[in-house]
Amino acid sequence: MAGNRQPPLDLLLVAGLVILTDIFVLVPALSGSFLRTVFGLLLVLFLPGYALTAALLPAKKDLEGIERALLSLGLSISIAPLMGLGMNYTSWGVREVPVLTGLSIFTLFICGVAYYRRVQLPEDEAFSVTVKTSISALKEEFLEEHGSGADKALAALLVISILVSIGSLAYVIGNPRGEEKFTEFYILGPDKVAEDYPTEYVLGNSGTVVVGITNHEYRTVDYTLEIRLQNRSLPLPEDQKYISLENNESWEEPVTFTPTIEGKNMKLEFLLFNETEKSVPYRNTHLWINVTKEI
Template structure:
């Protein structure tokens, strides 16, 4: 039976895949499923190019099947970055939802154009004969004239293709873990890695922004300690218990007023993992000087470093 030229099966599949992928990405209860990745790869790497090729070359004599598939991958890799470049100059920017919408609209739009152009070609319109392909494969496997060896080889080939597909999906859905580490940093009051106030009058505070980023591929509990010349100082309770999931960031402002005077004192910020509180996991420090207010009489106020 000839495929319906008014709604070609291949473009119908393309449009359904686009809409299903959008659902798996946008709906919260589906977005954490590994199926999202499996569907997202064709949406980025194949479907836009296939729809564009279908719109540009609607006749069956324009290109053969292999050329269409190869160009579909190549044009997808070219079109998607161009869509992202265009979004960069819009108020929406390059974010998940704008990128998803732009790719989906482009693919659906090209598919509709391809359907319209194929209608005007009649019998000369390109179509993918899924029915004939299935019937041919079924007859090839079921024919009584096939030898036992040929049948076994055909079954092995089909199983090998299925195993290859399953392996590819597994590799894509289960990304390889990189190096495990934790970022630990302190920033000045302006949110930059400079302008730390290190020359103080007794009673003034060192104001910094403390940041922790978990790249450990697992949830981790951290604790923060402050030491001044190896003497442990009191820190707020919420700095003693910091729980972070993988790729999560914790950043808070922290003020510490040194209780003693001295020159070139070592102010340490120590980060511990709760599975090892005996030694710091990360260590940062500043050198500070603190003087009595009476010592400033007739002197210029120390400048911030």
């Protein structure tokens, strides 16, 4: 039982960093801060793995602190791609907010599991982290005479690996590559999932799909949306035809259109133009539809 145990400072710190990451990513006033990148890297490269390591290895004897840190890095590097792969098969897709939400929920839940497993152990056997014990462990590892030279060399290699990883991250943060500029453009079915698209129509009747646009161009862009059936434009309301989005702003609305010609396997195109090129679509997608006369 927990009794009068000290709170698990390491797990509380992990949970706090997850919440701070969410705040710095989701709050517009903070999303441009340098700390957003720092917290984001921690969430992707360390926090999920640390929580999972704590849950799998709750006892002190299971693993030393330095080895735990290295294992946390390795597990996190595995968890983040798997989370993205799973999101790819959902209606949310591999987007910033869904992946952030998934990693945050996973890390906080596993922190809870880790705490539960620790309190099942006697207090002197459960793994815990304090500044004093961490310094003492490092001194004992490198300065005391016990232990073989191979053990000390391995410990030194682990510390160097962690420092190199941290240094590499710092270099990447301090020397970012040029930001990739792009626009997301997609269509969804009426239920906002990537399936059940309306493909069978009666001439004169309308159909609806959900059109989504997200601006990652690092500037405000004025878009023009056009729908063409067999290269013939279909009318759209002005507020859906002309769309202006700021950087990182999204637009996702049901768009209703009415096929004007009859035919089978006709190409229904959704074309997105930007402000600099009005003749060639900047982004495009399409459906194949059938339109029959009403009997």
